[in-house]
Amino acid sequence: DGGITQSPKYLFRKEGQNVTLSCEQNLNHDAMYWYRQDPGQGLRLIYYSQIVNDFQKGDIAEGYSVSREKKESFPLTVTSAQKNPTAFYLCASSSKGGQGGTGELFFGEGSRLTVL
Amino acid sequence: DQQVKQNSPSLSVQEGRISILNCDYTNSMFDYFLWYKKYPAEGPTFLISISSIKDKNEDGRFTVFLNKSAKHLSLHIVPSQPGDSAVYFCAAAGNTPLVFGKGTRLSVIA
16 A cells, blocks of 8 residues: 555653654655644644755754655654654655645654653 | 634534634735644545635535635535544645644534
């Protein structure tokens, strides 16, 4: 089945540690995205990538880093510089890079990160 | 500055009645609008969309209306069912990645 796989689903981290969230898609989509969801805040864009080896900052990129070495993979690292990392993280992909266009985003099931 | 606003955090509707969820936007460059449905601890799923060249799009029980002059769109669900209970996000696209509203939690009461 085609889709987006995020792992792990739940992750606990001690303060000061970096963690990496995995996102893999087999939809052959060019563009991939990371969003963060907080209660009452909706979905806020962290980073996005339109093509391999290229990515752009979203609205809340500080304290995060990404890489796009392969078309199907877009891992997100939450660094110790992120002041409030506890949140629900969503990865998405679309066939049109960088814009909604006529295609929608397809989302993974999400990863919940809790900082202890 | 919020470009996509959903001013009602929550909405309760009786089963069988119509649910109307509203969304306003400020960026006149947006030309495509989408609604997503989200259950707790899951990713959002696409529900319905509308291009700025249309004022209405219908898919089964779901209809989206767009009023470009007012920069307003609405999602109508009729008849509402208990399984429709979820958070609904409005999203808008132009030449940038999708911008989402904060969501409206819909509760359909049996």
